[in-house]
Amino acid sequence: xxxxxxxxxxxxxxxxxxxxxxxxxxxxxxxxxxxxxxxxxxxxxxxxxxxxxxxxxxxxxxxxxxxxxxxxxxxxxxxxxxx
Numbered sequence: 001x002x003x004x005x006x007x008x009x010x011x012x013x014x015x016x017x018x019x020x021x022x023x024x025x026x027x028x029x030x031x032x033x034x035x036x037x038x039x040x041x042x043x044x045x046x047x048x049x050x051x052x053x054x055x056x057x058x059x060x061x062x063x064x065x066x067x068x069x070x071x072x073x074x075x076x077x078x079x080x081x082x083x
Contacts, residue, residue: 002065004057006039007032016040019052019071021060036060039074052078 001024010016017039022032037052052074061067067075 002033002060002063003068004036004060004065004071005068006070010042014042016042019074021056021065034060037074050074050077054078054082 002021003024004019004021006017007020007022008015008017018035019037019039020032021034021036022030026032034056036056037050039050040047041049043049054075057067057071057075
C-alpha cells in the first residue's frame with residue numbers, strides 16, 4: 001500500500017519534514033516514490049512553514065494512496081487557504 005507521510009530530516013532539535021509518497025513497508029527515512037512538499041515547524045518569521053503540491057497529492061490519493069493523519073490535516077489546511 002502507498003502512503004503519503006512525513007519523513008524527518010534536519011539536525012538534532014531542528015526538525016525538518018519532507019512530505020513524501022512511499023511504500024508503507026519502507027522505513028520513514030528510507031526510499032520514497034516522490035517528494036511532494038515540506039513542513040518546517042521551526043521556520044523563522046519570514047520563512048515558509050509549509051509547501052505542498054496539492055495536485056500531486058490528489059493524483060496519488062486518486063490512485064489509492066492513504067495520507068497519514070498529519071498530512072491529511074495539511075491537505076485540509078491547503079484546501080481552506082485555496083478557497
